[in-house]
Amino acid sequence: MSESPWQPTACILCSQNCGLGVQLAEGHITRVRGDQAHPASAGYTCEKAQRLDHYQHARGRLTSPLRRRADGSFEEIDWETAIREVAAALAAVRDRWGGDTIFSYGGGGQGNHLGGTYGRATRGALGSVYSSNALAQEKTGEFWVDGQLFGRPSCHTTPDFEHAEVAIFVGKNPWQSHGFPRARAALRAIASDPARTLVVIDPRRTETADLADLHLQVRPGTDAWCLAALLAALIQGGHTRSDFLAARTTGFDQLVAAMATIEVDDYAARAGLTGVAIRGLAARIGGAASVAILEDLGIQQAPHSTLSSYLEKLVYLVTGNFGRRGTMNLHTQLGQLIGRDRDRTSPVGGHRIIGGLMPCNVIADEILADHPKRFRAMIVESGNPAHSLADSARMRQALAALEVLVVIDVAMTETARLAHYVLPASSQFEKWEATFFNLEFPTNVFHLRAPLFAPLPGTLPEPEIHRRLVRALGVLPDDVMTALRDAAALIPTHGRGPYAAAFFRHVAGRKELMLLAPVILYETLGPTLPDGAAAAAVLWGLCQQFALAHGDSVKRAGIEGDGPALGDRLFDAILAGRSGVVFSVDDDAATWRRLEHADRRIHLAVPELLAELAGLAGEDPAVRDPAFPFVLAAGERRTSTANTIFRDPRWRKKDAGGALRVAPADAARLGLTDGGRARVTTRAGSAVATVEVTDTLQPGHVTLPNGLGLDYPDDDGTMRVHGVAPNELTSSDHRDWLAGTPWHKHVPARVEPA
Ligand SMILES: Nc1nc2c(c(=O)[nH]1)N[C@H]1C(S)=C(S)[C@@H](COP(=O)(O)OP(=O)(O)OC[C@H]3O[C@@H](n4cnc5c(=O)[nH]c(N)nc54)[C@H](O)[C@@H]3O)O[C@H]1N2
Ligand SMILES: Nc1nc2c(c(=O)[nH]1)N[C@H]1C(S)=C(S)[C@@H](COP(=O)(O)OP(=O)(O)OC[C@H]3O[C@@H](n4cnc5c(=O)[nH]c(N)nc54)[C@H](O)[C@@H]3O)O[C@H]1N2
Ligand code: SF4
Numbered sequence: 001m002s003e004s005p006w007q008p009t010a011c012i013l014c015s016q017n018c019g020l021g022v023q024l025a026e027g028h029i030t031r032v033r034g035d036q037a038h039p040a041s042a043g044y045t046c047e048k049a050q051r052l053d054h055y056q057h058a059r060g061r062l063t064s065p066l067r068r069r070a071d072g073s074f075e076e077i078d079w080e081t082a083i084r085e086v087a088a089a090l091a092a093v094r095d096r097w098g099g100d101t102i103f104s105y106g107g108g109g110q111g112n113h114l115g116g117t118y119g120r121a122t123r124g125a126l127g128s129v130y131s132s133n134a135l136a137q138e139k140t141g142e143f144w145v146d147g148q149l150f151g152r153p154s155c156h157t158t159p160d161f162e163h164a165e166v167a168i169f170v171g172k173n174p175w176q177s178h179g180f181p182r183a184r185a186a187l188r189a190i191a192s193d194p195a196r197t198l199v200v201i202d203p204r205r206t207e208t209a210d211l212a213d214l215h216l217q218v219r220p221g222t223d224a225w226c227l228a229a230l231l232a233a234l235i236q237g238g239h240t241r242s243d244f245l246a247a248r249t250t251g252f253d254q255l256v257a258a259m260a261t262i263e264v265d266d267y268a269a270r271a272g273l274t275g276v277a278i279r280g281l282a283a284r285i286g287g288a289a290s291v292a293i294l295e296d297l298g299i300q301q302a303p304h305s306t307l308s309s310y311l312e313k314l315v316y317l318v319t320g321n322f323g324r325r326g327t328m329n330l331h332t333q334l335g336q337l338i339g340r341d342r343d344r345t346s347p348v349g350g351h352r353i354i355g356g357l358m359p360c361n362v363i364a365d366e367i368l369a370d371h372p373k374r375f376r377a378m379i380v381e382s383g384n385p386a387h388s389l390a391d392s393a394r395m396r397q398a399l400a401a402l403e404v405l406v407v408i409d410v411a412m413t414e415t416a417r418l419a420h421y422v423l424p425a426s427s428q429f430e431k432w433e434a435t436f437f438n439l440e441f442p443t444n445v446f447h448l449r450a451p452l453f454a455p456l457p458g459t460l461p462e463p464e465i466h467r468r469l470v471r472a473l474g475v476l477p478d479d480v481m482t483a484l485r486d487a488a489a490l491i492p493t494h495g496r497g498p499y500a501a502a503f504f505r506h507v508a509g510r511k512e513l514m515l516l517a518p519v520i521l522y523e524t525l526g527p528t529l530p531d532g533a534a535a536a537a538v539l540w541g542l543c544q545q546f547a548l549a550h551g552d553s554v555k556r557a558g559i560e561g562d563g564p565a566l567g568d569r570l571f572d573a574i575l576a577g578r579s580g581v582v583f584s585v586d587d588d589a590a591t592w593r594r595l596e597h598a599d600r601r602i603h604l605a606v607p608e609l610l611a612e613l614a615g616l617a618g619e620d621p622a623v624r625d626p627a628f629p630f631v632l633a634a635g636e637r638r639t640s641t642a643n644t645i646f647r648d649p650r651w652r653k654k655d656a657g658g659a660l661r662v663a664p665a666d667a668a669r670l671g672l673t674d675g676g677r678a679r680v681t682t683r684a685g686s687a688v689a690t691v692e693v694t695d696t697l698q699p700g701h702v703t704l705p706n707g708l709g710l711d712y713p714d715d716d717g718t719m720r721v722h723g724v725a726p727n728e729l730t731s732s733d734h735r736d737w738l739a740g741t742p743w744h745k746h747v748p749a750r751v752e753p754a
């Protein structure tokens with residue numbers, strides 16, 4: 001086998017998208033290393049990237065559009081038929097029930113967001129207005145809090161762990177899950193520096209906790225008490241920054257009043273901690289020159305989730321750890337991951353829609369309700385809601401009740417099996433791809449990846465799928481397309497100036513056309529782009545918008561030009577920079593300019609959450625239903641998990657079956673042994689898993705990994721399910737009252753030998 005030269009690409013397994021160099025042979029990715037030229041990851045990778053060929057070369061890749069027959073089986077159809085029928089079926093739902101009854105889900109996973117931008121054009125052509133994705137089962141509570149504090153849910157903060165004196169992780173295990181650049185290297189650097197402090201708040205002694213200077217081993221689900229105690233200790237101990245609070249915030253008095261009655265020792269005890277430990281942490285934070293904090297699923301998917309996000313943010317805000325190096329900042333974004341709009345509500349249940357995202361836990365209700373505006377059709381792209389959303393049984397029932405379900409995926413997923421039409425996508429290494437996980441400050445990086453392989457025969461990249469759907473829906477105005485094509489023809493001789501002028505004249509400002517803009521750009525500008533990079537055309541529009549809004553940040557990144565020329569140069573740099581490019585370098589004051597409240601201040605008091613906070617006094621988090629005495633964390637990140645991006649179970653070197661982790665005392669009491677089998681039962685379901693006995697867990701706490709329970713063909717072609725699908729065990733009503741986010745980390749459960 002002769003291998004190709006090293007080629008630049010990126011890892012698609014988590015939001016870091018580390019730059020990679022890969023070698024290829026006979027359609028396989030044979031060697032993988034970190035790409036030193038990538039401006040953010042700079043050669044860093046974790047062990048999982050070595051296994052990427054299991055994604056590229058999985059068995060059971062889809063190679064033809066499929067149509068479901070009346071008996072539930074699928075037949076292969078050609079692309080022309082598929083596009084014509086899908087467009088007609090969706091248009092029929094639009095005409096009969098309204099475009100707002102066509103719901104869309106997904107649009108990208110950990111490594112692929114380019115396709116999702118084109119999906120917006122299909123939605124625009126259909127008048128579809130409701131959508132969601134995985135962010136609405138983890139991050140929308142945090143986004144809502146950001147909206148209250150900073151002005152809009154899209155005001156997203158990023159921690160500067162590279163420079164922070166104190167780094168705090170709340171319900172986050174970055175050793176395994178990463179979540180910021182070069183995570184393990186950054187953690188080691190903090191841990192080995194005596195002047196810096198690594199703090200972990202987690203019920204489990206995680207790999208990150210093992211490195212930490214301070215591990216607050218909270219009782220599962222009690223972070224609201226822990227963080228309230230910490231905040232009270234900061235305020236009562238005089239560790240707040242009054243100059244910062246006076247100059248930059250409003251509402252601090254209301255916080256002080258809300259905190260006045262909180263007994264630090266009492267709240268700490270309810271969280272399984274001591275007042276001494278909480279006060280010690282408060283003093284360390286108060287005395288630090290800089291503190292950065294990252295929260296994740298451990299609080300976002302546990303009781304009082306939105307309140308916990310709020311309290312976590314108040315910890316850094318009341319101590320003035322915001323808007324400076326080593327603290328928290330508001331970063332630039334080349335493409336918005338979420339909508340900028342303030343809240344709307346869902347059509348049936350009136351549930352809060354945050355950042356444009358429908359709460360995932362109510363999607364089934366919004367389909368199954370007897371209501372004129374229930375969702376009748378759904379487009380799912382690069383997401384597997386029948387597996388990844390709460391209460392799989394009910395989700396399957398809802399998906400089966402749709403008049404039209406269209407799934408765009410690389411594999412025959414649990415969701416695709418319920419579809420009327422399945423459209424096979426080219427893999428993420430067979431097309432131009434990129435993500436909008438560009439979340440860093442002050443230096444922010446975007447990476448456009450070139451394809452490594454030709455598309456698998458029978459598959460199409462999403463931009464082409466959406467172009468064909470939009471065409472079949474007949475919404476592109478001929479005169480506009482002709483004008484733009486004529487202007488594009490001048491690009492070789494006149495540059496993109498005339499094209500930009502034509503685009504601004506014919507498309508910009510016309511709402512119905514702006515919705516279709518990705519496909520308009522793809523069809524007209526796309527063919528002029530080098531190396532067949534037509535799918536990058538949508539980025540031209542984003543670069544223009546970005547340069548207009550953040551011209552100084554673009555220039556600081558070393559890109560020159562003025563007006564539309566600056567956006568053009570940025571676009572050219574992205575097209576040329578195969579290892580990723582710095583597109584934005586912020587100045588120190590940038591965070592303050594990004595505050596979206598009219599008074600440019602941070603609004604500390606959030607009445608809804610202060611009311612919830614007051615309720616903590618009367619709640620005893622230790623109370624459990626005797627029928628379900630355990631807390632099951634359903635979906636832990638491990639070295640052997642990567643969402644459902646790998647369907648091939650052979651990628652797992654360790655923990656192949658996805659063990660149920662159990663504390664030694666519980667194992668002894670229940671007669672469970674390491675490697676034995678246990679049954680775990682919740683209100684929603686029951687499953688049997690292999691047991692791993694581990695002293696990293698507290699008694700009463702058990703965990704299962706995320707991403708397992710997928711089926712995959714054996715050597716002889718028989719389908720076999722590997723491990724437990726966590727959402728067979730979760731319930732959709734077990735969720736946050738405000739954001740609707742699920743409490744997957746806190747599922748009441750019973751465990752017994754099997
Ligand atoms: N290896 C790997 N990495 C991944 C992924 C993957 O599948 N595999 N997925 C990616 C994705 S999509 C995401 S969203 C991130 C998620 O990344 P994380 O949020 O770090 O992942 P989890 O392991 O789900 O949960 C984090 C921690 O929460 C703790 N926890 C559980 N209950 C509680 C609680 O009540 N309170 C507190 N304070 N902590 C609690 C758990 O012990 C765990 O250590 O990971 C990303 N990275
Ligand atoms: N119980 C429980 N449930 C959870 C979690 C948990 O901790 N516990 N974690 C949650 C979290 S944080 C997340 S982010 C979600 C993740 O779950 P999902 O949002 O469902 O996303 P992924 O598992 O990343 O996989 C998405 C799909 O993309 C497909 N795919 C891969 N490449 C391409 C491509 O190029 N084009 C197309 N069209 N499709 C492609 C894959 O085959 C897969 O079906 O799961 C959530 N579900
Ligand atoms: S899984 Fe995440 S941290 Fe590991 S190599 Fe891939 S992108 Fe980087």
Ligand SMILES: [Mo]
Nearest residue numbers: 134135138643
């Ligand atoms: Mo996630």
